[in-house]
Amino acid sequence: MNANAPSPSGQRREKVVLVTGAGGEMGHGLISALAAAGRAIVAMDIRELDAEVREHCRSAYVGDICDPGLMERLHAQYEVAEIFHLAALLSTRGEFAPETAHHVNVGGTLNLLRLAAEQARSHGQRVKFMFPSSIAAYGLPSLDEKRRHPVVGEDQFPHPHTMYGVNKRAGEELGRYYQDHYRKLAKDRLAHPIDFRSIRFPGIVSSETVPSGGTSDYGPEMIHAVAQGKAYECFVRPDTRIPFMTMPEAIDALLRLAAAPKERLSRTVYNVSAFSPTAADFERLARAAFPGASVRFVPDLGRQAIVDSWPEECDDSAARRDWGWTPTYTFETAFERYLLPKVRARYAGAMA
Numbered sequence: 001m002n003a004n005a006p007s008p009s010g011q012r013r014e015k016v017v018l019v020t021g022a023g024g025e026m027g028h029g030l031i032s033a034l035a036a037a038g039r040a041i042v043a044m045d046i047r048e049l050d051a052e053v054r055e056h057c058r059s060a061y062v063g064d065i066c067d068p069g070l071m072e073r074l075h076a077q078y079e080v081a082e083i084f085h086l087a088a089l090l091s092t093r094g095e096f097a098p099e100t101a102h103h104v105n106v107g108g109t110l111n112l113l114r115l116a117a118e119q120a121r122s123h124g125q126r127v128k129f130m131f132p133s134s135i136a137a138y139g140l141p142s143l144d145e146k147r148r149h150p151v152v153g154e155d156q157f158p159h160p161h162t163m164y165g166v167n168k169r170a171g172e173e174l175g176r177y178y179q180d181h182y183r184k185l186a187k188d189r190l191a192h193p194i195d196f197r198s199i200r201f202p203g204i205v206s207s208e209t210v211p212s213g214g215t216s217d218y219g220p221e222m223i224h225a226v227a228q229g230k231a232y233e234c235f236v237r238p239d240t241r242i243p244f245m246t247m248p249e250a251i252d253a254l255l256r257l258a259a260a261p262k263e264r265l266s267r268t269v270y271n272v273s274a275f276s277p278t279a280a281d282f283e284r285l286a287r288a289a290f291p292g293a294s295v296r297f298v299p300d301l302g303r304q305a306i307v308d309s310w311p312e313e314c315d316d317s318a319a320r321r322d323w324g325w326t327p328t329y330t331f332e333t334a335f336e337r338y339l340l341p342k343v344r345a346r347y348a349g350a351m352a
Helices: 025-036 068-077 091-096 098-123 143-148 163-180 218-227 247-259 279-289 301-308 317-323 331-346
Strands: 014-020 041-045 059-062 078-085 127-134 194-201 203-205 232-234 244-246 269-271 295-297
Touching (some): 068 098, 091 301, 098 127, 098 163, 163 194, 203 247, 203 331, 218 232, 244 247, 247 317, 269 317, 279 295
Parallel strands (some): 078 127, 194 269
């Protein structure tokens, strides 16, 4: 490998890690960890990054992953060794604007995969491409079928019900194609230009970020609401069950998979999860922590149908076997040690 390949201007290109969607909480945590490991980081987001994130980065771009001009600029200026592609238009908004979601989530991913392949050709080494996927990539056909299959593996029920899920499945398959089959008939083909690795994340619980109406946000929304003394109407049934994990666990999983030796990986897409509470379990802990909390269950038929198409639990045995995934928390310890202390502190004034 030429570690300092020249740019078209003749200058040496710096070897960097590219992080898209860097302005979100996962981006913040990931960039802090990469910086602590001494990595040179180039960050991208559609909005200006916070100062504390920018200070960890060599460069920070405000731009659109669908902009081919920006991809060309990155290709010319840097030697990109690794990409963490976090940018996406999320599930709820995607159902209101499915064509826009496809443009961003599939078109943007395609742009970045092409950048990775061009970088591999330029500097002669595969580019690692980390792709957070989602439980939304699943699509169980009915609630009865979901109950007959309480634990679901990566290769089961690959027919998502939402545009976001369809986009994530497309991203998984595009990554596999670019890794194993890109430009199959080209005479100058470079075999295996990228090293594609993906995690299907469950619902993610955060103590730092206020939930923004995502389809799996009913549990976190409930906690943030009752901590402020507000009534909460939960948009799913009490018996609704899907897997969750905390944000620190999600960031740790990405870094663990990125660090795993390629020869140990048996697949390109992995499940991970930590616990699978019902919506009633969230209510139970919320009422115990905040006596007098007002919670009502008022299912929204559309959002309920989406959640019902996702597994109750995901089989993550491949991640545990191949790269040592193990959760940090149970549902109760995640609530007591991670979520509740910071949420209490955040809303201390509201409860006074």
